[in-house]
Every structure is written in C-alpha cells, then in structure tokens.
Amino acid sequence: MRVDLEGKTVVIVGASSGIGLASARAAAARSAKVVMLSRSQAKLDQAAGTIDGGDVQRFAMDMLDAAQVERVVGSLGKIHHLVLTAVADELGSRAPIQSLTNEQVERTFDKLRGFVNVTRAAAANLDTGGSVTLLTGASAVKPPAEGFTALAAASASILGFGKALALELAPVRVNVVLAGVVDTPIHAATRDATKVWAEKTLPTRRFGQADDIADAITFLQSNPYVTGSVLTIDGGLTAL
Numbered sequence: 419m420r421v422d423l424e425g426k427t428v429v430i431v432g433a434s435s436g437i438g439l440a441s442a443r444a445a446a447a448r449s450a451k452v453v454m455l456s457r458s459q460a461k462l463d464q465a466a467g468t469i470d471g472g473d474v475q476r477f478a479m480d481m482l483d484a485a486q487v488e489r490v491v492g493s494l495g496k497i498h499h500l501v502l503t504a505v506a507d508e509l510g511s512r513a514p515i516q517s518l519t520n521e522q523v524e525r526t527f528d529k530l531r532g533f534v535n536v537t538r539a540a541a542a543n544l545d546t547g548g549s550v551t552l553l554t555g556a557s558a559v560k561p562p563a564e565g566f567t568a569l570a571a572a573s574a575s576i577l578g579f580g581k582a583l584a585l586e587l588a589p590v591r592v593n594v595v596l597a598g599v600v601d602t603p604i605h606a607a608t609r610d611a612t613k614v615w616a617e618k619t620l621p622t623r624r625f626g627q628a629d630d631i632a633d634a635i636t637f638l639q640s641n642p643y644v645t646g647s648v649l650t651i652d653g654g655l656t657a658l
C-alpha cells in the first residue's frame with residue numbers, strides 16, 4: 419500500500435535550493451499542497467517560479483530563530499509530511515582538529531538545533547498518518563578525510579535524533595536520508611572537480627542529482643511501513 423500525496427500538506431525547510439527544492443517539485447508533481455520555507459524570501463520566490471503549477475506557498479523563516487519558527491510553523495495548521503533539509507555553509511566549517519574553533523563546532527551543530535526547533539514546533543500538528551524526513555550526509559558513517567571531525571559528529575547526531583524521534587512521535591513515521599555527494603549549490607566552489615571525482619570514483623560513476631534524493635524522500639513519505647530507518651542514497655560511496 420502506498421500513501422497518496424494528493425491534497426496532503428508537505429512542509430519543506432530548506433526548500434529554496436538543492437535537495438529541498440527538488441523535493442518541493444516532486445511533491446507538487448504529486449498534487450500535494452507544498453509549503454516552502456527558508457531564510458531568504460527572494461530565493462524562495464525565485465525557486466517557486468521554477469515549479470510548474472500545483473498548490474505552492476512560501477514563507478521566509480530562519481530555523482535557528484525558535485520564536486519565529488513557533489510562529490511560522492504554528493500558523494500552518496495540519497502537516498502531513500515534514501522534510502528537513504536546511505543547512506548553511508556546511509562545508510565551510512571543515513578544519514583539522516588542532517585549528518577547529520568553538521565557533522566552527524557550534525556552526526556545524528546549528529543544523530541539529532534548527533531541526534529540533536522545527537520538529538518541536540510542528541509536533542502537535544503532525545498528522546498521525548504522516549512522516550518526518552531528515553537529511554544527513556555520508557560523513558556520519560564514513561568521514562572522508564582530515565577536517566571532518568565536527569561535520570561527521572553533527573551528521574551522525576541526525577541519525578540518533580531521527581531514531582529517537584521515530585519512537586517518540588509514533589505513529590508518525592520518522593526517517594533519515596543519508597546522502598552521498600550531490601550536485602547542489604553546496605559544491606558550487608568545486609563543482610567541476612567534484613563531478614570528475616564522482617564519475618571516476620563512485621561505483622555508480624555519476625555525480626548524484628537532487629532528484630535522486632527527492633525520489634528517496636517521496637518513497638519515505640509514501641511507504642506506510644517504514645520508520646526509524648536510514649536510507650542511504652550515495653552512489654555507493656559508503657560501500658567503497
């Protein structure tokens with residue numbers, strides 16, 4: 419049995435770019451009511467303009483501002499599916515342990531704090547037949563090289579958060595997508611080199627696309643028997 423997304427409210431935090439935007443597109447294509455959230459209204463407006471048709475709303479919200487999150491998320495009414503993808507300058511806080519600053523560590527864990535803020539604000543309004551999907555990266559289980567201590571720890575924290583949330587929010591289903599290297603603005607500065615690396619190194623011989631991950635998010639929203647899971651979509655990166 420598959421849960422139909424038609425008419426269901428899908429709220430995406432981090433929807434103005436990359437994986438969040440691809441997930442908004444996928445939900446709109448399935449006739450869901452899509453609510454796009456991120457900090458920048460201008461980015462949201464531009465992103466929403468790339469979605470054909472559908473019932474799409476957008477609101478500026480900083481997930482790190484707990485009061486604002488309470489206000490915005492609290493105003494949305496019933497939420498069937500919540501998708502948390504937001505992250506800012508994730509790769510900017512890489513540094514060898516000797517030079518890792520407390521500020522970099524805090525910034526890396528902003529993602530967890532933001533996910534907590536949003537989930538706390540949404541919990542009472544989540545439909546019991548619905549789901550929460552959290553995004554994390556392969557460094558949670560396979561840190562690539564030096565400089566990833568804080569990022570690996572922050573990424574792994576999403577795995578624990580997701581599992582605990584799956585028990586606490588049941589029967590609302592909670593799952594984590596563990597993504598590999600995906601062609602989004604996160605990699606803008608090194609895109610060409612990363613593409614070459616992915617095509618040469620990964621078992622799938624390709625640079626992951628945001629739609630690959632959006633497809634996994636749609637699966638997790640639609641399958642009523644999956645919760646507490648980590649779905650790895652990484653082109654084989656963690657198998658290397």
Ligand SMILES: NC(=O)c1ccc[n+]([C@@H]2O[C@H](COP(=O)([O-])OP(=O)(O)OC[C@H]3O[C@@H](n4cnc5c(N)ncnc54)[C@H](OP(=O)(O)O)[C@@H]3O)[C@@H](O)[C@H]2O)c1
Pocket residue numbers: 431432433434435436437438455456457458459461462479480481482502503504505506508532553554555556596597598599600601602603604605
């Ligand atoms: N791309 C990859 O290779 C990759 C690999 C593994 C895991 N992931 C995970 O996948 C998720 C999405 O990554 P992505 O590549 O799609 O990133 P992205 O293209 O940079 O998009 C990040 C989104 O988060 C929003 N955002 C940032 N800070 C926010 C805040 N405080 N409050 C609300 N929204 C905020 C941004 O919009 P505004 O600027 O408007 O706020 C943007 O919409 C992340 O959790 C990342 O860790 C990505």
